[in-house]
Amino acid sequence: MVLKVFFPSCCSSADSGILIGRWISEQNSAVILAVVHFPFIPVQVKQYLGEVQRVTKVSVSVLGSWSNSKQEKEESLSEFLEDLGTIFCHEPWIQISKEGDSKFWSCSILQKHSKNPQEEEIILVYYDQRKVMLSHLHPPLDTAGQGAEDASKLSAIFDTVARSQILFMTDRYDEGPIKLTHWQSDGVEASIIVELLKQASVPACMLLTFLLSLLSGICRSRVLKFWPLSFLWSKLSTCEQLGHRLQHLQVISSNKKAQNQNQLMRKANIFVSLLIDVALGILLMSWLYRKNRIGHLADTLIPVADHVAEELQDLLQWLMGAPAGLKMNRALDQVLGRFFLYHIHLWISYIHLLSPFIEMILWYVGLSACLGLTVALCILSDIIALLTFHIYCFYVYGARLYCLKIYGLSSLWRLFRGKKWNVLRQRVDSCSYDLDQLFIGTLLFTILLFLLPTTALYYLVFTLLRLLVVIVQGLIHLLVDLIDSLPLYSLILRLCRSYRLAAGVKFRVLEQQDGKPLRLLMQINPLSYGGVVQTYRLPTYSCYPRDSWASLCKKLFLGELIYPWKHKGDKQN
Amino acid sequence: MAEERRFLSASGVPIALRRRQHSASCRELAVRGPRLQLRSLSAATSAVWLAAYGLFALCENSIVLSAAIFITLLGLIIYLHFVKIDQESLLVIGSLGIQVTSAYASGKESTTFIEMGQVKDVVINEAIHMQKVIYYLCILLQDPEDPQAVSEVVPLFQSSKPRLDCLIEVYKSCQEILEQRKTAPQSS
Numbered sequence: 001m002v003l004k005v006f007f008p009s010c011c012s013s014a015d016s017g018i019l020i021g022r023w024i025s026e027q028n029s030a031v032i033l034a035v036v037h038f039p040f041i042p043v044q045v046k047q048y049l050g051e052v053q054r055v056t057k058v059s060v061s062v063l064g065s066w067s068n069s070k071q072e073k074e075e076s077l078s079e080f081l082e083d084l085g086t087i088f089c090h091e092p093w094i095q096i097s098k099e100g101d102s103k104f105w106s107c108s109i110l111q112k113h114s115k116n117p118q119e120e121e122i123i124l125v126y127y128d129q130r131k132v133m134l135s136h137l138h139p140p141l142d143t144a145g146q147g148a149e150d151a152s153k154l155s156a157i158f159d160t161v162a163r164s165q166i167l168f169m170t171d172r173y174d175e176g177p178i179k180l181t182h183w184q185s186d187g188v189e190a191s192i193i194v195e196l197l198k199q200a201s202v203p204a205c206m207l208l209t210f211l212l213s214l215l216s217g218i219c220r221s222r223v224l225k226f227w228p229l230s231f232l233w234s235k236l237s238t239c240e241q242l243g244h245r246l247q248h249l250q251v252i253s254s255n256k257k258a259q260n261q262n263q264l265m266r267k268a269n270i271f272v273s274l275l276i277d278v279a280l281g282i283l284l285m286s287w288l289y290r291k292n293r294i295g296h297l298a299d300t301l302i303p304v305a306d307h308v309a310e311e312l313q314d315l316l317q318w319l320m321g322a323p324a325g326l327k328m329n330r331a332l333d334q335v336l337g338r339f340f341l342y343h344i345h346l347w348i349s350y351i352h353l354l355s356p357f358i359e360m361i362l363w364y365v366g367l368s369a370c371l372g373l374t375v376a377l378c379i380l381s382d383i384i385a386l387l388t389f390h391i392y393c394f395y396v397y398g399a400r401l402y403c404l405k406i407y408g409l410s411s412l413w414r415l416f417r418g419k420k421w422n423v424l425r426q427r428v429d430s431c432s433y434d435l436d437q438l439f440i441g442t443l444l445f446t447i448l449l450f451l452l453p454t455t456a457l458y459y460l461v462f463t464l465l466r467l468l469v470v471i472v473q474g475l476i477h478l479l480v481d482l483i484d485s486l487p488l489y490s491l492i493l494r495l496c497r498s499y500r501l502a503a504g505v506k507f508r509v510l511e512q513q514d515g516k517p518l519r520l521l522m523q524i525n526p527l528s529y530g531g532v533v534q535t536y537r538l539p540t541y542s543c544y545p546r547d548s549w550a551s552l553c554k555k556l557f558l559g560e561l562i563y564p565w566k567h568k569g570d571k572q573n
Numbered sequence: 574m575a576e577e578r579r580f581l582s583a584s585g586v587p588i589a590l591r592r593r594q595h596s597a598s599c600r601e602l603a604v605r606g607p608r609l610q611l612r613s614l615s616a617a618t619s620a621v622w623l624a625a626y627g628l629f630a631l632c633e634n635s636i637v638l639s640a641a642i643f644i645t646l647l648g649l650i651i652y653l654h655f656v657k658i659d660q661e662s663l664l665v666i667g668s669l670g671i672q673v674t675s676a677y678a679s680g681k682e683s684t685t686f687i688e689m690g691q692v693k694d695v696v697i698n699e700a701i702h703m704q705k706v707i708y709y710l711c712i713l714l715q716d717p718e719d720p721q722a723v724s725e726v727v728p729l730f731q732s733s734k735p736r737l738d739c740l741i742e743v744y745k746s747c748q749e750i751l752e753q754r755k756t757a758p759q760s761s
Contacts, residue, residue, distance in 0.1 A: 001668075002598060002667060002668040004668065004669065028668070121596070121597060121598060123596075123598075123599075123666070123668070123669065125669075153688055153690060154688065504685070504686050505686055506672060506674075506684040506686055507664065507666065507669070507672055507686065509595050509599065509601065509664065512595050512596065518595060518596040518598075518599050518666075520666070520669075525684055525685075525686065
């Protein structure tokens, strides 16, 4: 059997002593955590290890001896080290010795109760203790759901080092009876800024929680639940986004400490995302209010709305004539065209009524961009929706008319063939009609059929316009979702401290010498950027697409109204 | 101890297989493909720049020339860093696992390590690709629930595509080490 020894590279130049760590018998491997130097009292060492075991729940024990002799190999020292094996009885007892500055160490194993007396091959794996301690091993994404206790042997090693943090807290300036060497034995480092931030965060969190509870209390009050207002809140995407951000703030300001890595990363991601969002929003706001750009924007808004209305009028005049050479039914054409023209006239008057107030409204609404870039984008999307409200109305009228016509046509077509739709049985049955029923039915069918091109053309034109507006709004929402869900903190961590997010390990074979054990260097293989985004994505409140392409086309053909964006809270209709 | 032998890949380009034995249970097998040739690089660059000069002669806008230079540089960087694989190697460490590395022309290395407990076997498979039958070496991963089933197949040497004679050498080396774990007493 092969014996694997995981040796921390920081202990390579440590003085002679005994090795403490964890022995994993299922994998026949020893994870060495630190070196205890002479002089020591064995009883105190055992006591110390017992305490460490109690606190960390890792079975730390004395695994072997380490001798680093600067001069020639001393015979008495090697006998002394062998005798230590009898005091700290551990099977197998590992002896590592380094001569001078040589890279090639000699390892030997003492087994008193060995079943097979053959020579065991030893593999020496060096690892960077600090990086392995701080790193978090991500299981492969498809096995994340199953119980992965024995799926990865390496996770046992990462786990051992990560949970032994208390062992690394004693440095060589401590006045204890035990002298250790590990990665932090030269002194525990800490940053004053981090400590100050930790102290300041507790009252800040409490204040934020109080303010948020006030705010959510106001939002939930009965005043805002009356019908027109609640309908308005549910339709405006700005309110959704503000609610979403409020939820995020509640997550950050909660007093509970994060239980595991995922929750910690989520909190950090939300915090960084909010920070960047607000920073970009304030940048946008300063750009808008400098040189009074928002005044210019308000000034151009009314002419743009007028221009759109004029273009629509031209379009309707074109439809009322002979559009693309098609011959329309004159009377129906005139009726529909005049109806829509009157609608546009109403809309223009409404816009002109509002025009003195537009600048002021826009000025105050623009101030809310300081709440974040996502809020500003949502406001833009809402403004577009409000300005193109008449297009939405036209679409609904055209769609309803067309839908009625299609249903009428299909029902009368069945009558034409002598069949009927049986509502009880949900199928088409044959039916005998009276002569006058047949006559009127056929007449109506003919009328509807010949009026179909006109209605269909109006429906087509307004559906295309509506789809254009929907696409523009959709792009804005896509951008908002991207800003909402991107895990920026995880990406920056992957860029700067890539060892913290580990997908696995990689081994590098170091120089070998015959007769000496195999030397490998274990390094951390960081998670790919795609993997980081997939693991740490923040959940958003909308999910699309609602319909597949086939059902969308079917709805368009039948004239049913389409609402492409579904929010998570909506019930299925 | 290292030895190098020359073989041919499935498409006929010369490749080299290098075997190193680091210890009784550790072997490294590296397949090196041909390097980037200067003549293909100059041919591609000249083609792009001739097209750019042609466009410049048509539209008299010097942006076309700077765009061509930019596109050439960007394309070269993307090709060297993401597409051109120089060397693919397999490091088999008995009782630890198998490590698969791809080294790109720009120096980037992408590594995957598969633990020995997950490896069921290393086999040579046949595949029908268009009108040819090609052989490829792959690692079979064990399903954690069912010891007889295979959960995943990891193909090796995808970009250098060695032929059967080279694959047999690699297969024999791997099997020698994998057999050791069967003869050694199994620990649960």
